[in-house]
Amino acid sequence: MRHPEPRTRKTYRNPVIYAMELRDRMAAEGISRAELARRLGVSRARVTQWLDLLELPEQVIMDALAKGDSWSRQVITERKLRGSSR
Numbered sequence: 001m002r003h004p005e006p007r008t009r010k011t012y013r014n015p016v017i018y019a020m021e022l023r024d025r026m027a028a029e030g031i032s033r034a035e036l037a038r039r040l041g042v043s044r045a046r047v048t049q050w051l052d053l054l055e056l057p058e059q060v061i062m063d064a065l066a067k068g069d070s071w072s073r074q075v076i077t078e079r080k081l082r083g084s085s086r
Contacts, residue, residue: 012074015081016064019053053081060084 026036033051037044054061060081067075 009072012071014064014067014069014071015050015076015078016053016056016061017069019050022047022050023054049078053078056081056084 022036025031026033031039033047034044037047040047064076064081
């Protein structure tokens with residue numbers, strides 16, 4: 001009898017940390033937003049949305065970083081981050 005495969009738990013990324021990783025990848029590989037978008041299979045606009053998170057007020061970024069990364073549930077969203085900068 002075959003046992004079913006255990007379900008993998010979905011993890012959520014901290015959008016600010018992810019944006020920092022993308023920025024660092026662009027710098028390390030010397031690529032543009034357009035090239036990064038092609039490699040990720042997303043639009044250039046989506047890459048810009050992620051990178052724009054790094055232009056939020058410093059306190060918003062610090063608060064987001066304090067929450068860590070790889071969550072079992074979505075702790076903060078990009079929308080909430082953008083809304084907290086107003």
